[in-house]
Amino acid sequence: MKVVEILFYDGNRVKLVVEMPDPTRYSTEHAPHIPRLLFKLFPHLAKHRCDNDNGYTFKKESRATEIPHLFEHLIIEIQGQAKKARILRGETQWNWRIDPRGRFHVYVDYENEMLVLGAIRLAERVINALDSRQIDSIDIKREIEKLRQIAQLTDGYTVSPSPQDQPVKHVHAANLVH
Numbered sequence: 650m651k652v653v654e655i656l657f658y659d660g661n662r663v664k665l666v667v668e669m670p671d672p673t674r675y676s677t678e679h680a681p682h683i684p685r686l687l688f689k690l691f692p693h694l695a696k697h698r699c700d701n702d703n704g705y706t707f708k709k710e711s712r713a714t715e716i717p718h719l720f721e722h723l724i725i726e727i728q729g730q731a732k733k734a735r736i737l738r739g740e741t742q743w744n745w746r747i748d749p750r751g752r753f754h755v756y757v758d759y760e761n762e763m764l765v766l767g768a769i770r771l772a773e774r775v776i777n778a779l780d781s782r783q784i785d786s787i788d789i790k791r792e793i794e795k796l797r798q799i800a801q802l803t804d805g806y807t808v809s810p811s812p813q814d815q816p817v818k819h820v821h822a823a824n825l826v827h
């Protein structure tokens with residue numbers, strides 16, 4: 650899974666374009682170990698509310714859902730662990746009649762720009778490491794502690810200019826993913 654584009658909207662929502670390298674393998678049905686390990690690492694995910702067509706809990710839904718949908722919930726979870734926030738919402742959409750197969754649009758609320766960028770990057774690393782069974786290479790506690798510090802240092806730092814002075818910020822993910 651790769652975040653190929655990050656767009657900031659309206660001061661509290663970010664849109665990500667996410668691509669699955671193998672468009673036939675985008676569901677957790679093809680990678681059941683991802684949700685299984687993810688819920689072990691982030692047990693609070695089981696408390697997430699999730700509106701899905703089946704009316705399932707997020708945990709049940711996670712067994713047969715799009716991997717970018719897990720990614721969406723994980724970005725929200727990481728932000729919440731690093732900083733107490735109001736309720737953050739997200740959404741995962743795709744339309745492969747228009748977009749190439751395997752492309753997803755993930756929308757996530759945020760409060761702190763620096764924090765959400767860090768959370769996106771960490772969530773992407775976690776999902777990919779789970780997929781390749783190399784999660785031990787990431788010290789999640791330490792990474793979240795770093796994000797907590799970033800959130801503290803940068804909170805209230807950004808002075809929002811008036812809307813007309815604020816162009817949509819366009820960050821290419823290549824600058825963020827190492």
Ligand SMILES: [Zn+2]
Pocket residue numbers: 698699700701707718722
């Ligand atoms: Zn959901």
